[in-house]
Amino acid sequence: MTTRPRSSRSSKAKVAAKKAGPRKKGRAGYHHGNLREVLIEATLALVEEGGPEAVTVREAARRAGVSPGAPFRHFPTRTSLMTAVAEEATHRLHDAVFAAVASSEADDPLAALRAMGRAYLRWAYANPTHFAVVSDRRLIDYDSSQSIVRENREMQALMVRLVIEARKRGLAADIDPAVARLASRALVYGLARMRVDGHLPQWGVQDARSTEAAEAVIDLFIDGLMRAGRPAASAPPRRRPRSGP
Amino acid sequence: MTTRPRSSRSSKAKVAAKKAGPRKKGRAGYHHGNLREVLIEATLALVEEGGPEAVTVREAARRAGVSPGAPFRHFPTRTSLMTAVAEEATHRLHDAVFAAVASSEADDPLAALRAMGRAYLRWAYANPTHFAVVSDRRLIDYDSSQSIVRENREMQALMVRLVIEARKRGLAADIDPAVARLASRALVYGLARMRVDGHLPQWGVQDARSTEAAEAVIDLFIDGLMRAGRPAASAPPRRRPRSGP
């Protein structure tokens, strides 16, 4: 009631509702019909524009053409709104990764691992804002979302499977699989997060080229794993508890 | 004037000022003397307790025992306060990294690189909250701080120097130095960020052990660089990363 004219509801709202109306249950009549989805979209747009910090429940409501209190019915808290966005984003990432692995060269675990890393990175670089939301668990209520937990587990299980498979084939044989897993994950995550956190530009590897550079890093890493597996005249040596300097 | 009794000024404030008075310039008399530093400390404590998101200018002022508007003289904006904290944190990280490299085995670039990575990680794991502040450039006004920019440049220059040096020695000879640099950085950054973002616990590598696991990853990576430089399949087994269950 401050400055904003309160009457746009019956105009904009209805239009949006009609347009996107795959009719959730009944019809998309008055009550905006699908506020929930529109709010998620608006939030995504906000993240896109100013990062996760810029997300405001009120602004999302404003863009949806509803009152500031309206989102409360669907998302009782800002975190729950962000969680819903993360749910959507996780789903897309999950699908992208699995699709890439599925269409990778069959029977080649390391190729699949490479495809997985590339897909993850490409998605993160193409959707840095979505990635920012899914990667920072401070922003969301991670454990409350069945689907986020499940899909993340599936992605990790896939990676574990690929690493184990690679070992069976003798590749990366003398490398601790747990370490290999952590390394793979950290490398890809680091590349993605550096971009989101703004550490890449100053590095001289910019936008378009950063994907290229990042994929080169993945290749380097996978090549390293391959090299490590070759029976290079060195017997599998006993491990040593590392001695700290 | 809501619920909090406004009159604690002349009691708490003065006490705090007296207590912490290493006298910045003159004496630590009335004007709190060193509000600026106390505010930075309070902010660090807040980050420690609830992450960067939990930082509130008012709460910092409250802890310093001054009025909500007092910080304005020193930090006109929340971001400027966070930037000051990041300055302090960057300085500590910078020193830790350089000290580690300085005391590493001389004339061994890869050993130095390893020491650098370890020091970075150890610092990040020991001070996750400080790291969260310095790593997310959304939180601070990066370019406005001479010292942050300079010390970051110095750290990167050091890394570049080490990689170049390693190449001169024939190690990692067939690897693009730019890629190696990016990979090194991404790996360490990823490990640190995963911890901060809460991705490590669920992975089965917990607190105390996560440092160990992360350092094993660094070892694996450095070993890979070494292997890459050697003529194909004759890698003398340097050290083995620990293999866990």
Next chain:
DNA sequence: CACTCAATGTAATCATCGATTACATTCGAA
């Protein structure tokens, strides 16, 4: 020693935000 003034903190204020409640409207099923 007294005065003045820049530095520094206080008080008060504004707009915005997240959260929450009481109330109103609409839809849809009995």
Next chain:
DNA sequence: TTCGAATGTAATCGATGATTACATTGAGTG
């Protein structure tokens, strides 16, 4: 048609970041 559940509105609360006018201090100047 009626009535209840869903859903949005309005109003409110406490807290926040920011900013201003004002007060106080203490250090330097004469």
